[in-house]
Amino acid sequence: MRAKVNIDIANTEKLVGKGVKDSKKTMSQLIGVFKDEEAFKAADQDQVVYEVQAYMPVEEGKKGGLFWGNSMVYPGKVGTEYHMTRGHFHSNLDTGEYYWCLKGEGALIMMDLDRNCWYEEMKPGTLHYIPGNVSHRVANTGYEPLFFNACWPSDAGHDYASIEKEGFAARLFEVDGKPQLIKE
Numbered sequence: 001m002r003a004k005v006n007i008d009i010a011n012t013e014k015l016v017g018k019g020v021k022d023s024k025k026t027m028s029q030l031i032g033v034f035k036d037e038e039a040f041k042a043a044d045q046d047q048v049v050y051e052v053q054a055y056m057p058v059e060e061g062k063k064g065g066l067f068w069g070n071s072m073v074y075p076g077k078v079g080t081e082y083h084m085t086r087g088h089f090h091s092n093l094d095t096g097e098y099y100w101c102l103k104g105e106g107a108l109i110m111m112d113l114d115r116n117c118w119y120e121e122m123k124p125g126t127l128h129y130i131p132g133n134v135s136h137r138v139a140n141t142g143y144e145p146l147f148f149n150a151c152w153p154s155d156a157g158h159d160y161a162s163i164e165k166e167g168f169a170a171r172l173f174e175v176d177g178k179p180q181l182i183k184e
């Protein structure tokens with residue numbers, strides 16, 4: 001199933017071609033992200049797990065601007081763990097971000113610097129403030145694509161390395177048909 005939420009941005013023409021970055025993450029690009037390695041190997045490696053279209057009207061790293069993301073996570077699971085984004089801290093650790101759910105069902109999984117994990121349910125219309133110093137990732141807990149928007153400072157940056165190395169301290173699995181956050 002392929003779908004996109006189209007958002008009218010007043011100066012789209014000016015942005016297209018320079019300020020818009022489209023990225024797709026296929027299963028093959030998510031090695032080490034999911035817990036169940038056997039289920040990961042058995043999964044279709046070419047399937048797209050999530051897509052992001054980022055509007056970046058100023059240079060990345062420049063202070064003072066704001067970026068906007070249209071994101072979509074496809075439904076599915078690897079074993080019993082929901083499809084999700086890689087997750088990251090911001091390189092500028094203390095910068096925050098907003099997520100806004102448009103469509104579908106999901107969970108915003110967060111972890112602070114003491115490795116405490118928690119999640120917020122995402123459904124159409126929910127707004128989520130991600131404080132600084134908190135890593136974040138989104139899981140699709142439903143059966144349809146999950147669409148959400150994000151807004152973050154242009155100098156926030158993405159730090160994937162610490163998550164690649166240490167992971168999140170908890171993961172979201174489907175247990176008895178419901179999401180459950182289970183500590184590692």
Ligand SMILES: O=P(O)(O)OC[C@H]1O[C@H](O)[C@H](O)[C@@H](O)[C@@H]1O
Nearest residue numbers: 052069070071085086087088150
């Ligand atoms: O960057 P990931 O952890 O793979 O998450 C995917 C994306 O989710 C949201 O759309 C954020 O706005 C993006 O900044 C992020 O890149």
Ligand SMILES: [Fe+2]
Nearest residue numbers: 090097136152
């Ligand atoms: Fe972020």
